[in-house]
Structures are given as C-alpha cells and as structure tokens.
Amino acid sequence: MASSRKWARIISLIASWINFLLIIFQIPLFRIPCRSGICRTPIQVTCSQLIASELFPTIVVKALLYPGAIANALFKNKTIPSYNNLLELYNMTNMKAALATSDLHRIELLAGSYLSVTGAILGLIKPRRLSLFGTLLILWGLVREAIMRKSADRYLMEAIYIYPTMLIAVVFAFLSIRKDVRKIVRSYKDKRHANHSCSHLKAKQV
Template sequence: MASSKKWASIISSIASCVYFLVIILQVPLFRVPCTAGICRTPIEVTSSQLIACELFPLVVVKALLYPGAFANALIKNRSIPSYDSLKLYKFTNVKAADAISELQRLEVLAGSYLSVAGALLGLIKPGRMSLCGMLLIVWGLVREIILRKSTSTTHVYIYPAMSIALFSAFLSITKDVRRIIRSCKRPRNVKAKLF
C-alpha cells in the first residue's frame, strides 16, 4: 500500500494538470464586465489588462490566447486559426484609460493574474497561488452580486465550471491533500478492538 505522501503527490499533480487545462483552454468560469466588454475567463481578464497597460508585447498575449482559440475552433467545428492571423478577440481597441475602470473589480483582476500564473507555475511545482487566485475571483464576483455594484446583476454570473476549477486548485496543494488522506485512514487498532 502506498504512503499518504505518494498518494498526495499523485492527486496533487493530476489536479494541477486539470486546473492548467481549465485555465489555458479558457473554459468559461464566470461572466463579468471588463475593459474589452464581457470577459468569461481569467485569461481574458488578464489579456485585456495586459494589452491596455502595454506591459507585455502582443506576442505574449497571443501565446496566452492561442490554446483557447484552438480549443474553441475544435469544439465549434471551425477552421483552426493560425498563430499569425489570430485576432485578439475584442481586445484590439482597449486603451490605457479603459484599464482604470477595471480597478473597480480589483479582486477579479488580481485573482485572474494569480490564476493564470498559478496554472503555469503549477506544472512545475503545484502551490497555493492558484487557490488564492480562484478564491479572490469568487470573492470579487460574490461581492459584486451581493452589493449590486454593477448597473444590472445579469452582467455578473458564476458558471458551474467554477466549482471544478476551485476544487482542482484546492487539490493541487500537496500538504492539504496529505492531511485529508491521513484523516481518512482508520487506525488498525480500533478495527481489531471492535471484533
């Protein structure tokens, strides 16, 4: 029988890969107004902010957006876009002045940055960054819905896929998974005393 440390590392690596795929393939997790219109994934929020602030060259933003565009083309049975002809969705007209309005949803913005970074770094070494990012996003969206900060609450919505991302982000933390496995094991002495 494998030790709890080995099981925890296996579960953590699988959860980290699932989280990476959910984030990079741009599975819609939420719907929130952003500088580019309506954003549905952490990568869209991050990309709109990176383009508006001109922090990174467009090549980096295209590299973030291409796997999602590729998966979207396969799912919708469309032609696969080439990397050079990849349009930056609705982000081409985003300006730095529009990026300031994004600061109203600071939790969603910071959570999106942490989620994308956690997905990328989680392949090397899973950690807490992805869970912190997902919790920030959920907190920002729930706060927005409760406080009704937007003009219409129909603009803010949390999709059911958010639970998959949140659960896989939690399971990507090896130490926490190891504690869960240890708490689920029954002591053998108690079992022997019962019979």
C-alpha cells in the first residue's frame, strides 16, 4: 500500500494541474463588472488591471489570455481568434479611459485574482497556498460586494454571480497543498487502521 507521503504527492500534483487548467483556460468562476466590461475569470480581472496600469508588456497579457481564447473558441465551435486581436476580443483596447475607483472598492477581488493566477502557474513547479488564498479572497470579495450593493444598485446586484465552478476551484486549490493533503490521508489511514483493529479484536472475543 502506498505511503501517505506518496498519496499526498499524487493528489497534490493532480489537483495542481486541474487548478492550473481551470485558471489558464478561463473556466468561468464568477461574474462581475470590471474595467473591460464583465469579467468571469481571475485572468480577465488580472489582465484588465495589467493593461490599465501598464505594469507588464502587452505580450505578457496576451500570453495569459490566449489559451483561454482558444479553449473558448473550440468549445463554442468558432474560429480560433488571432493573437494580434486578443485585446479587441476582450475589450481591453481602451483601458486607460476606464475609471479606477471601482478597483479600490474591489481590492479583495483584484488581489485574489493576482494570487490565483500566480499560484496556479507556480503550483506546477511547487504547490503553494497562493491559489487557495487567492480563491478564498475572490470569494470573500464577491460576497462582500453583493452585501454592500444589495440595496444600492439593483443592476449591479444582477451582474454579480458566483458559478458552481468556484467551489471546484476552492477544492482543488486546497488539495494542491501537499502538507494539508498528507495530514488528511494520514488521518484517514489511522482511522481506518483503528476501525480494523477494533473489528479484529471483537472477532477474537466472539
């Protein structure tokens, strides 16, 4: 039987890859108004901010967006978009004119998106807690936004939505942390061993 260390390594590796694919292929996790219109993934939130702030070259932003653009085109049976027209496709060509005040109100969502994207990429090298922290921060930001805007703006409330895939993202972000998974596997094995010993002892007494 494989050791708890080996099981933890296997589960963590699989979870890290699934988490990476969820992020890089831009599987919709939520829906919220952002600088580019409506954002549904951490990468869209991150890239819209990177373009507006000019923190990274455009080529980096396009590299993050392109896998998801290809996956979306294949899923909808459409033509694969041109790499050069990615910013137009995501409505990110006039980001400087967009208001930055909304970013200050949604700092949790912005920071969580940064952490989720960074954690998903670095997790392929060495699983870290960045993805889990980022995903939970996004979730908290969405809930906070919904509570704050509940009575203030009905249209905004209708625009905010959390997809069921967010739960999947949280689960796999957690399972990508090898130390925590190892504790769970070890606890399960200890409990199973205790139950087996108890059953064996009862069988002897009979």
